[in-house]
Amino acid sequence: MDIVSIINTSVEILKKASEAAKKIKDAEVKNLLADLSLQLADAKMAIADIKEEMSKLREENLSLRAQKNKEEKPTVKNGCYIFDNDSSRLYCPTCYDVSGKKIMVADVMFVKKCNSCGGIFDAKH
Ligand SMILES: [Zn+2]
Structure with missing residues (x-):
């Protein structure tokens, strides 16, 4: 109540x-x-x-x-963004640039995919 x-x-x-x-x-x-x-x-x-x-x-x-x-400035790594040099977490650059949202990309086969905007990034390891 x-x-x-x-x-x-x-x-x-x-x-x-x-x-x-x-x-x-x-x-x-x-x-x-x-x-x-x-x-x-x-x-x-x-x-x-x-x-x-x-x-x-x-x-x-x-x-x-x-x-x-x-204020957080991203660095580009394998076509994605990383923050604070933490390369274990790759973020979608499109989502960040457009709306400031930090969306982690997911592994799909040999590429990285953003589940928010659907963007595909060629993140070679
Ligand atoms: Zn995205």
Whole structure:
């Protein structure tokens, strides 16, 4: 159960408790229920703030990742790209150049193939 439905359920319970409190006409109980109602409203607002903050951070994270990927300079090896001189991992140059995505190429017979764009690279060992 997520936090919003927990709070909504709490509000429902509070409404029922308020109805029950009307019958007993206890002022202290009514005041406590009113306080609880205000606290729940504050909690709802706090959650909205957290959600907004999270979505900002998510966007920031995405743009930082995109920036980091652009800054990485590939080296060409056997028609594919390698990063950080790690020649055990060959990447599709087309996908990287077009969209900045690092897609590892797979061995297919005597060539390397990108399973994302379908590019074939003549990677002789
Ligand atoms: Zn590709």
